[in-house]
Amino acid sequence: MDLQSPPRLDRLEDLRALKVDPGRLYSATHEEILGGWTTDIYFLKTRDVLRAAGRLDVPVTAEIFARQEGVFAGLGEVLSLLDRKGTDLAVEALPEGESFASKEVLVRIRGTYEAFGLYETVLLGMLASSTGWATAARRCVEAAEGLPVICFGSRHVHPAVAPVMERAAVVGGCVDASCILGAKLLGKDPKGTIPHAAILLAGDTVELARVYDGLLPEGEPRTVLVDTFKDEAEEALRVAEALGDRLSAVRLDTPGERGGVTPDLVREVRYRLxxxxxxxxAVLVSGGLSPDRIRLLAEAGAAGFGVGSYITHATPRDMTMDLKEVDGKPVAKRGRLPGPLPNERLKRVR
Structure with a gap:
């Protein structure tokens, strides 16, 4: 089977043609997502049942909400998918980056159930993950109180979703992302320095810093790690003496085995510089940062933060899609209110 053009699922019987190469990567391709391969099976069964009942193409209104508050993200991907599914769909949504309350309506979709019902799993998953990441990023950004926060989280998630995560982090307020594809999808250049591996291979931080300085284009900030071989304050001074005015920042990423990056360490490096x-x-810091640590390190003199695991380990915001109108009539399952719920913050996006 040609995995570049997987069959699109429309009926339950289409599963017979669905074959998977056991040697492939486990992540779904864009074509497989659009083809319905990553939805829950009961939505495919639903198409057969409604088709047989003559109700698949009935116009409906669906609303999506989250049970927990958060920062809304993931709408861009949702709209990209819906753009491929039916020209008759009308969508209202909360703008990305907006904070929302528990059970506030975030997305409203109007159109035939046939046009989008199969993708309920996919739409909710896109919003749940991105909103969780954006919410965690916003907490870090608020803790930094205007100092820049860069997302360094790609190494903590599956590479298939790393660009999605970093996009969500920027929606949440991070100024930049280190993942190349994630940054490019945002129209940005990826940001990052050099890893410890480069310094270890060079054998000396200052030697590596000089080579790095000579290779970087003019105008790009020179930021150098200073915790690889020597005391951080000593190494920071050595690099500063070597690069002078060309050095923009030093970065502290001291491992936990050495106590991590502490306020006292930041304070000393800042003082000696x-x-x-x-x-x-500037003194930039990274390594296991959380909002509480960001506050402490900012007070000690840190000027910027690289955050990874706190963002990537964020709890997704559970999303729910409810049908609120069927054929123009208000409906709801027990425990929910029938008919569209008012939310003046929704904007027409499609």
């Missing part, structure tokens, strides 16, 4: 006349060199 100032004392030596390198007040222009």
């Amino acid at each position: 100032n004392l030596a006349g390198y007040g222009h060199v």
